[in-house]
Amino acid sequence: xxxxxxxxxxxxxxxxxxxxxxxxxxxxxxxxxxxxxxxxxxxxxxxxxxxxxxxxxxxxxxxxxxxxxxxxxxxxxxxxxxxxxxxxxxxxxxxxxxxxxxxxxxxxxxxxxxxxxxxxxxxxxxxxxxxxxxxxxxxxxxxxxxxxxxxxxxxxxxxxxxxxxxxxxxxxxxxxxxxxxxxxxxxxxxxxxxxxxxxxxxxxxxxxxxxxxxxxxxxxxxxxxxxxxxxxxxxxxxxxxxxxxxxxxxxxxxxxxxxxxxxxxxxxxxxxxxxxxxxxxxxxxxxxxxxxxxxxxxxxxxxxxxxxxxxxxxxxxxxxxxxxxxxxxxxxxxxxx
Amino acid sequence: xxxxxxxxxxxxxxxxxxxxxxxxxxxxxxxxxxxxxxxxxxxxxxxxxxxxxxxxxxxxxxxxxxxxxxxxxxxxxxxxxxxxxxxxxxxxxxxxxxxxxxxxxxxxxxxxxxxxxxxxxxxxxxxxxxxxxxxxxxxxxxxxxxxxxxxxx
Numbered sequence: 001x002x003x004x005x006x007x008x009x010x011x012x013x014x015x016x017x018x019x020x021x022x023x024x025x026x027x028x029x030x031x032x033x034x035x036x037x038x039x040x041x042x043x044x045x046x047x048x049x050x051x052x053x054x055x056x057x058x059x060x061x062x063x064x065x066x067x068x069x070x071x072x073x074x075x076x077x078x079x080x081x082x083x084x085x086x087x088x089x090x091x092x093x094x095x096x097x098x099x100x101x102x103x104x105x106x107x108x109x110x111x112x113x114x115x116x117x118x119x120x121x122x123x124x125x126x127x128x129x130x131x132x133x134x135x136x137x138x139x140x141x142x143x144x145x146x147x148x149x150x151x152x153x154x155x156x157x158x159x160x161x162x163x164x165x166x167x168x169x170x171x172x173x174x175x176x177x178x179x180x181x182x183x184x185x186x187x188x189x190x191x192x193x194x195x196x197x198x199x200x201x202x203x204x205x206x207x208x209x210x211x212x213x214x215x216x217x218x219x220x221x222x223x224x225x226x227x228x229x230x231x232x233x234x235x236x237x238x239x240x241x242x243x244x245x246x247x248x249x250x251x252x253x254x255x256x257x258x259x260x261x262x263x264x265x266x267x268x269x270x271x272x273x274x275x276x277x278x279x280x281x282x283x284x285x286x287x288x289x290x291x292x293x294x295x296x297x298x299x300x301x302x303x304x305x306x307x308x309x310x311x312x313x314x315x316x317x318x319x320x321x322x323x324x325x326x327x328x329x330x331x332x333x334x335x336x337x
Numbered sequence: 338x339x340x341x342x343x344x345x346x347x348x349x350x351x352x353x354x355x356x357x358x359x360x361x362x363x364x365x366x367x368x369x370x371x372x373x374x375x376x377x378x379x380x381x382x383x384x385x386x387x388x389x390x391x392x393x394x395x396x397x398x399x400x401x402x403x404x405x406x407x408x409x410x411x412x413x414x415x416x417x418x419x420x421x422x423x424x425x426x427x428x429x430x431x432x433x434x435x436x437x438x439x440x441x442x443x444x445x446x447x448x449x450x451x452x453x454x455x456x457x458x459x460x461x462x463x464x465x466x467x468x469x470x471x472x473x474x475x476x477x478x479x480x481x482x483x484x485x486x487x488x489x490x
Contacts, residue, residue: 145460145461145464148461148464151464152471166442166444169442169448170444172448172467173447175471176448176467176470176471176474179471179474179478183385183474186481186485187381187384187385187388189485190384190484190488191377191380191381191384193485193488194365194368194369194380194384195369
């Protein structure tokens with residue numbers, strides 16, 4: 001065994017250096033060996049570790065990748081230097097005597113999406129920390145939780161200044177309760193206001209304008225549940241505007257425009273309706289067929305550049321981001337909401 | 338307003354919010370068209386129902402646990418309404434120890450009660466669902482506020 005290991009060891013010792021990148025080379029050399037021997041070799045210097053555990057870990061983490069790739073391990077492992085480093089879920093920290101300290105990196109998301117081969121969460125052990133699989137998993141979990149907490153902190157206003165998880169959680173809970181109370185309060189006010197508004201015109205107008213938008217969403221939500229689509233169909237049909245009847249809807253829209261101008265909403269609901277109807281339609285259909293669920297945001301942007309003046313970001317209710325794409329229309333506003 | 342959308346699946350101008358808006362407005366139209374009940378409370382309840390329903394139906398949230406749980410809850414509300422005085426609210430579901438773990442902070446239970454469908458989730462998933470729920474709630478509140486402003490000016 002020694003003789004076949006010697007030639008492999010020679011390049012590794014030759015290239016041994018404190019840098020992280022070349023430390024990968026030494027490992028890739030090991031990959032040429034069958035698993036057992038590699039593990040043995042790796043743990044020869046020191047440790048009375050649990051061989052079964054390490055063996056399993058080694059086999060699954062590294063050699064599963066190698067097997068899946070079904071090519072020479074080194075080109076597969078080397079390309080982006082950090083991830084293959086993390087692929088070694090072993091006792092790196094202690095066993096790499098003299099090697100540079102490995103960076104801590106968590107590649108959970110990237111592993112599942114980017115590489116597509118490694119189903120594992122690869123967490124690197126920091127120097128001097130416990131590296132058995134249990135604590136690694138726990139650390140991964142803790143990191144996930146911390147990442148989510150940071151996300152929530154960004155969402156909830158005024159939370160980024162607070163330090164300490166308990167207070168942040170309190171703040172989040174308060175915010176959720178506040179939002180729910182707001183919904184109740186606003187629904188009460190809407191109930192008071194409601195009888196005054198003529199909703200029938202608004203209804204058909206909305207369905208016609210957002211039909212294209214809805215088709216976009218239907219196309220994008222293809223990946224979503226079937227339920228969603230099924231529930232959309234009755235909603236559309238209930239409104240009473242047929243899908244294929246574009247001409248009717250345009251006439252309806254003209255009527256609606258007139259009607260709406262008499263409403264109180266006229267400041268808000270001006271739409272260059274005809275243009276959008278005619279221009280949006282072909283683009284939407286082809287977009288739908290071509291793109292499944294990719295980048296709805298991008299699609300809408302493209303639509304607007306397609307249409308030109310008077311393009312309407314339909315029902316862009318988020319006042320937060322006044323839409324960059326053509327707000328050229330001072331003539332006929334879109335939803336100045 | 339600087340509102341960051343760190344989640345990858347949330348675009349400020351995507352059809353998500355417009356679909357949500359559309360559902361809500363259609364529901365409002367339905368409510369207005371239906372026999373206008375003078376009872377203010379009944380209307381309020383209907384509008385609130387419509388708000389939550391449109392939240393649950395937005396395309397961003399159709400894959401989420403909380404939207405399914407919310408729809409379930411809405412259906413329960415609807416069925417409970419007619420015979421409300423007769424049905425005894427029994428706590429059939431006991432909060433099992435599965436939902437509370439030692440590592441979780443004490444507030445996690447409150448959060449679970451707030452977010453629909455929070456009981457059966459792990460803490461880590463709960464946080465993610467909360468983030469999405471907060472986003473959706475915010476969009477809904479903005480939408481309703483905008484409508485109110487439009488209708489009353």
